[in-house]
Amino acid sequence: MPRTARRLAGFTESVIRGMTRLANRHGAINLSQGFPDFDPPEALLSALERATRGPHHQYAVTWGAPRFRQALAGKVRRFTGLDLDPDRHFVVTCGSTEAMMASMMAVCDPGDKVVVFSPFYENYAADAILSGAEPIYVHLRAPDFSYDPAELARAFAQGPKAIIVCNPSNPCGKVFTRAELLEILALAEKHDAFVITDEPYEHIVYRPGEHVHCASLPGAFERTITCNSLSKTYSITGWRLGYVQAAPAVIEQVRKVHDFLTVGAAAPLQEAAVAGLELPGSYYEGLLASYAAKRDLFLDVLARTGLTCTVPQGAYYTLLDVSPLGFRTDTEAAEWLIREVGVAGVPGSSFFREPEHRYVRFHFAKKEETLRAAGEKLTRIASR
Numbered sequence: 001m002p003r004t005a006r007r008l009a010g011f012t013e014s015v016i017r018g019m020t021r022l023a024n025r026h027g028a029i030n031l032s033q034g035f036p037d038f039d040p041p042e043a044l045l046s047a048l049e050r051a052t053r054g055p056h057h058q059y060a061v062t063w064g065a066p067r068f069r070q071a072l073a074g075k076v077r078r079f080t081g082l083d084l085d086p087d088r089h090f091v092v093t094c095g096s097t098e099a100m101m102a103s104m105m106a107v108c109d110p111g112d113k114v115v116v117f118s119p120f121y122e123n124y125a126a127d128a129i130l131s132g133a134e135p136i137y138v139h140l141r142a143p144d145f146s147y148d149p150a151e152l153a154r155a156f157a158q159g160p161k162a163i164i165v166c167n168p169s170n171p172c173g174k175v176f177t178r179a180e181l182l183e184i185l186a187l188a189e190k191h192d193a194f195v196i197t198d199e200p201y202e203h204i205v206y207r208p209g210e211h212v213h214c215a216s217l218p219g220a221f222e223r224t225i226t227c228n229s230l231s232k233t234y235s236i237t238g239w240r241l242g243y244v245q246a247a248p249a250v251i252e253q254v255r256k257v258h259d260f261l262t263v264g265a266a267a268p269l270q271e272a273a274v275a276g277l278e279l280p281g282s283y284y285e286g287l288l289a290s291y292a293a294k295r296d297l298f299l300d301v302l303a304r305t306g307l308t309c310t311v312p313q314g315a316y317y318t319l320l321d322v323s324p325l326g327f328r329t330d331t332e333a334a335e336w337l338i339r340e341v342g343v344a345g346v347p348g349s350s351f352f353r354e355p356e357h358r359y360v361r362f363h364f365a366k367k368e369e370t371l372r373a374a375g376e377k378l379t380r381i382a383s384r
């Protein structure tokens with residue numbers, strides 16, 4: 001048999017999705033792959049029903065259905081103040097996953113370097129390898145996951161093409177402050193690099209923190225490529241709707257990659273998702289309040305295990321320090337948690353560049369009853 005491509009040797013299939021399969025096999029409560037077990041807003045469900053009877057069953061415009069892009073530009077204006085053109089500033093993609101890959105392929109040539117903060121969302125390493133780029137990692141230091149400005153400056157001194165900023169961060173829950181983003185932008189300007197942001201959790205930032213939309217900072221728009229998704233904001237991870245927002249010259253290039261990668265995101269789902277983009281401000285307040293309650297409940301549950309965990313400032317993940325349990329690796333700990341305790345998480349090492357085997361990542365985008373049921377099972381940890 002002929003051999004497959006060498007570039008694929010550098011990474012494995014997603015560990016996150018792998019843990020979901022293992023959880024299902026063992027009937028464990030799945031707190032590994034981050035997705036809700038509750039319904040999207042009613043407005044979206046009824047819009048979806050209507051969309052099935054409309055003229056939306058063939059390809060939409062490849063870079064996004066016009067109605068969807070108009071609604072998107074309206075929502076972006078409402079939350080960020082940026083007045084963008086639905087026809088020139090957006091490409092609608094299959095989730096932020098495609099948005100990130102298409103952006104990386106649009107800006108990186110083989111051999112280019114890309115700065116990535118570690119811990120990082122596991123897709124970024126694969127995005128870098130598939131676009132031919134080489135990651136330069138900058139360490140985020142627990143417990144607050146701050147970076148060392150000198151280390152960041154040294155990374156930029158290597159002349160990267162771009163930096164990836166996941167804000168709020170999956171998996172560590174870091175929310176980048178305005179000052180940090182301005183520092184990153186100043187370095188990007190000095191070294192003529194793009195800032196590629198990944199912001200699916202923009203509406204899940206716990207008080208008193210606030211989400212700062214990097215592209216809306218002074219002078220930032222031309223070099224900032226924003227990747228985003230509707231998955232988390234409207235609890236529709238299976239709809240696979242995301243987008244790239246950038247300057248027209250960048251969007252033209254991203255459109256080309258997107259066109260040949262997927263042609264387009266699902267037309268009826270774009271039509272239905274307009275109802276989400278048009279929801280009033282109270283929806284987003286309710287979403288945040290509900291996640292804040294889930295966070296408090298789940299951190300309480302984890303405190304009862306006697307172990308310590310990170311307190312996220314944003315997004316819906318926490319890293320539980322399982323090192324006191326005495327396993328050789330975090331993967332062994334995660335497998336024991338699935339098999340013997342009945343709760344699935346993701347071995348933390350799949351998010352770190354450093355040899356870090358202390359953590360298992362859990363998410364809490366679940367109904368309170370699911371989190372309480374997980375809590376009952378997790379009390380077994382205390383008796384190990």
Ligand code: GLN
Pocket residue numbers: 016017032033034035097170
């Ligand atoms: N972003 C979610 C996570 O980190 C889901 C990832 C995925 O499967 N696309 O778990």
